[in-house]
Amino acid sequence: MKLVELEIAQWDWAGMDCGCGRSAEHVAELLLEVARGQSRGVAGALDGHVWSSPTLFGPAPAVASVAMAALADNVPLQARAQFLDLVQLMVAGEGTDFGSAAQGLDLPQLCREITARxxxxxxxxxxxxxxxxxxxxxxxxxxxxxxxxxxxxxxxxxxxxxxxxxxxxxxxxxxxxx
Structure with a gap:
């Protein structure tokens, strides 16, 4: 789980706007719980925070990056499945929230690039x-x-x-x- 922790630490979650209107710190906490095998149903829990189908919100590239780190890490099998679900949702995104679009970001494309690496x-x-x-x-x-x-x-x-x-x-x- 060290790679997940390392990747979570690389992102400024407090400075990220979550889809719910707060900072994305709670998203990072949930991802850590998933990696520890302490949480199920992460995709549903992040709906409205990281995406609202088919639109992705600001934390999406960070979530994609953490999920890919989890695939390289030693996480429980149930956590691997949840992280794969998250990656699927991130690469399937078709739109970018207004705030990120105003910054010139194409969140679905960023998520696909992170995943492709x-x-x-x-x-x-x-x-x-x-x-x-x-x-x-x-x-x-x-x-x-x-x-x-x-x-x-x-x-x-x-x-x-x-x-x-x-x-x-x-x-x-x-x-x-x-």
């Missing part, structure tokens, strides 16, 4: 054999952030039973080669 963590999750559901989530994230479509298709072909059926058959993406 850690794409090997997602590949590792797919082939880890820990959880078919988590492998599917990681693969779905990769369909958004991976530019090398041939590599992604090769992963699909080699991952086999590690992936859920909808990812093996291509139902979770539209534009892979194959």
């Amino acid at each position: 850690g794409h090997w963590l997602l590949y590792g999750e797919v082939v880890s054999g820990r959880s078919v559901m988590d492998a599917g989530a990681a693969f779905e994230i990769l369909t958004v952030v991976e530019e090398n479509r041939g590599r992604l298709q090769a992963l699909r072909e080699r991952a086999g039973e590690f992936l859920p059926w909808h990812c093996r058959t291509g139902l979770c993406d539209d534009d892979l080669v194959g």
